[in-house]
Amino acid sequence: MWNWLTVALVLAQAGGEAAPAAAPAAGEGAAQQPPGTGSMIGFFAPILLAFMVMMWMNSRQSRKDQDRKRNLIQSLKKNDQVVTIGGIIGTFVSRSEDGLEVTLRMVDDSRIKFRADAIRDVLSTSEAAHEKS
Template identity: 40%
Template structure:
């Protein structure tokens, strides 16, 4: 009985280490990303996964339309948004400069 426990214990410790160092943080990041994508709204300044900066002018369940300059509007999948900086954050950053 003790010998079997000693054989299983290292594998159990490796699994616990993998869970806390790899699986759990990845699940947390995925949850935060899903929440960020669901909280998108018009006027948010965003960066796409391709590095394109723009402001959301229209959005639906699947698509986001970004205004990148006065004459250009591009349509992306919602999942193509990498990060968000709301208008309040941008104003705070600009006033700090």
């Protein structure tokens, strides 16, 4: 992964060096940059570009996770077995009118209200049967 970044940094530094002149004029030798010094922009540009790409990929993944969770909550049907982020397993009963709260029924027929975003996953029928036993 870092191989392309290393190559980009080496190319950026090599691009900043000036080709040596055939014969520097008198008094110009002191004004020339010593060999090996490149511009700071050439050095930081690949690092900044890599940082921006990583941030874009991270925000894209977060957006995908939010969409998946929203679709999961909207697709809940009555009597679906769900797991909350706290590990509580219950049966989905209803959703509030604004869609921000859900009501879950526990094993002893008690009902608990949760925020809708606290639902982590819907258990499949095989997992639900395993939990009941």
